[in-house]
Amino acid sequence: MCVAAVAWQAHAHWPLVVAGNRDEFHARPTAPLAFWQDGSGVIAGRDLLGGGTWLGVTQAARMVLVTNYRTPEGSVPGRPSRGKLVTDLLLGREPEPIDTMNPFNLIEVSAGNARFLTNHPQCESRPLAAGIHGLSNGGFDLPWPKTRQVEAAVSAWLYESDGxxxxxxxxxRSETPGAAPALPAGESGPEARFAPVFIRDPLYGTRCSTVIAVRRDGTGLIAERSFHPDGSISGEIRIDFDWPLHFNSP
Known part of the structure; x- marks a missing residue:
């Protein structure tokens, strides 16, 4: 389970702001946020088991974020990596066919444009409208409370932050779940233990929180706060970067 919100062209000074949590088994080997030492220009954490990442930026003006789409049957072993999909898109490479992957939701920013991409319940790609968009483990348009909480936090930051x-x-870090909304027939929200924005669990919980903020002039930052299995902070990293592409006014 993961949750994020993306503010795209929602503020005059901040054309791109991203905030999200990565939830994963604590035993899964992971490298923290860093410039990848392969000449790619990718700035991201790294899944050392699958080799890809869940969220990253490049100094070629790209940002990609993926979440798993929660289905009753769960993930099928042996399918192409969703983390590699993120890496391929960050590098501008043609990914493997998305209909062969386990279900996912994805937001990509590239060359001054943004889109939402999914392969469940069918493959779909659509432009991302200006505004604040939540991304979790269900349908893109479903109002899960944890998604709304992160959207509200991003909105407040845009208008109240010092940058x-x-x-x-x-x-x-919020561990207080919101009230369950009325969902369309056949759709469900997260289980009670996955309902908070921050999941504190010794086996499977929030591994890290990440914030990306890009100014209108193309300067930006990406910050990651990581956590021990007991929920305490294990580290914090910030990297400043420049995008070669400046943003147009909204």
């Missing part, structure tokens, strides 16, 4: 990521990282 530092600390308040957004703190908001991603």
């Amino acid at each position: 530092e990521p600390a308040s957004l990282l703190d908001a991603l």
Whole structure:
């Protein structure tokens, strides 16, 4: 289970702001946020088991974020990696066919444009409208409370922030679930233990929180706060970067 919100062209000074949590088994080997030492220009954490990543940026003006789509049958072993899909898109490479992958939701920003991509319940790609968009483990348009909480935190940051990521990282620590909404027939929200934005669990929980903020002039930052299995902070990293592409006014 993961949750994120993306503000795309939602503020005059901040054309791109991303805030999200990666939830995963604590035993899964992971490298923290860093410039990848392969000449790719990717700035991201790394899944050392699958080799890809869940969220990253490049200095070629790309950002990609993926979440798993939760289905009753779960993931099928042996399918192409969704983390590699993120890496391929960050590098501008043609990925493997998305209909062969386990279900996912994805937001990609590239060359000044943004889109939403999914392969469940069918393959779909659509432009991302200006505004704040939540992304979790269900349908893109479903109002899961945890998604709405992160959307609200990003909205508040846009209009109240001094430009530092600390308040957004703190908001991603929320362990208070919101009230369950009315969902369309056949759709369900997260299980009770996955309902909070921050999941504290010794086996499977929130591994890290990440914030990306890009200014209108193309300068930006990406910050990651990582956590021990007991929920305590294990580290915090911030990397400043420049995008070669400046944004147009909204």
